[in-house]
Amino acid sequence: MRLSGITPSGHAQLGNYLGAIRRWAADGGERDLYFISDLHAMTTAHNPARLRSLAEETLAALIASGIPAERVFVQSDLTAELGALTWVLECTCTYGEAARMIQFKEKAGGQAGVRLSLLTYPVLMAADILLQGASEVPVGEDQNQHVELARALARRFNSTYGEVFTVPRAVLPLAGARVRDLADPARKMSKSTKDSAGVVFLLDEPELIRRKIRRAVTDSHSIPGYQPDERPGIANLLEILAACTGRAPGDLAGEYPTYGALKEATAEAVVETLRPVRERTTELLTDPAELARIRKEGAARAAERGEHRLSSALRLIGAG
Structure with missing residues (x-):
């Protein structure tokens, strides 16, 4: 089973659609899952109302693109489950492993006011993957190190406390369309660009x-x-x-x-x-009741898929 996520850091754009979303709808396996990683968008300063709106819009866009509703969920709807599992994994991870993440070094840049979540969010990403039991995670080079951390934590927990987690592996996503910014083709089209x-x-x-x-x-x-x-x-x-x-x-x-x-x-x-x-x-956006129904059912299915892994992990580590 493959797990892919999209962060609502801005409005979904043509590059997202041609490069990934359309392919997810057309080629995704029956057990593949897709989620809106809105918690990941909180590692830097953000507008809460805008983030909430973007998460809803992105969910609607995935469904509108043809991805079956039963394979989509919003990350923050699993805050309780992910919060508990993230803590378990933080108790399995070392500071050195987290601090070695390239993206943390690049984004932190020695700033004193960097949010702690920027350091720990790779552990949250590991929780995303391990809670759902994903065996494959399609990622680019910039996220490969995070999947390696998830692998290391899954192995360490399994060997220390007992077999609970599937050890995932990173896979290169299928080649999608390469879409560049129309005003500056030297950079890729981005949903979070200021211009x-x-x-x-x-x-x-x-x-x-x-x-x-x-x-x-x-x-x-x-x-x-x-x-x-x-x-x-x-x-x-x-x-x-x-x-x-x-x-x-x-x-x-x-x-x-x-x-x-x-x-x-x-x-x-x-x-x-x-x-x-x-x-x-x-x-969908003009029918909030229908979108809320889709979101609620997606959250319930995602929580149910991970329930036995979370309860087993908590029991084995001594918390349940």
């Missing part, structure tokens, strides 16, 4: 999507060509169009005589690709 001019969000209206793509950075050439290293702006548009149409970006390059024609085709492909997702997400 949204080059970011297409899932809930953007069609005309706004068209306007953003028409203003996309290109280069001094006049004819489209697929050369990712030399011409990243045009390559980005071709890759987005390819992801929306199921064709190869190199093949598409020769079909458009001008940059304007390519931008118009890309804009229309993105609008039509996102249209059903945007409409269904909006529908």
Whole structure:
């Protein structure tokens, strides 16, 4: 079983959808799980009301994209279970292991006011994984070290107190679309960027999507060509169009005589690709009772899946 999470640090955007969410809906196994990791978004300063709203929006977007509701849950709905298991794992982890995490070193940067949660959240991530019994966790290089910590803690607990946890392994996610910022193709499109001019969000209206793509950075050439290293702006548009149409970006390059024609085709492909997702997400967000029902049932299923592991861990470590 695979477990994947998405942090609601901003509005879900085109890169999230083409690179991961759409693939989760199409290719996910019957036992695979997906969760909105809103607790992870609390390690730095945040607006509580906005975080709550973003978590709801992200949940709606996952369901609207076609992921079965029974395979989705919101992390904070398991606060009691995760809090208890995180404490058990913190009592299994050493300070040195936590402090060696690369992301902590990079984000802390020697600042005195860094939140303790920035140091300990990899243990919370381990609790996310171990509570659900995930055997595989698709992660990029930046999160691989955290999965290794989860593996180490699972092994240590099992050997010290008794067999409870599945030892997970990190797996590379299936290759998804590589979507770059339209205004700065040197960086990837991000939901947490401060400048949204080059970011297409899932809930953007069609005309706004068209306007953003028409203003996309290109280069001094006049004819489209697929050369990712030399011409990243045009390559980005071709890759987005390819992801929306199921064709190869190199093949598409020769079909458009001008940059304007390519931008118009890309804009229309993105609008039509996102249209059903945007409409269904909006529908769910305007029906809070239905979204609350989906969320409550997802939380109950997630808690039930982890109940025996948590109770066994607490009993074996002497807390139950």
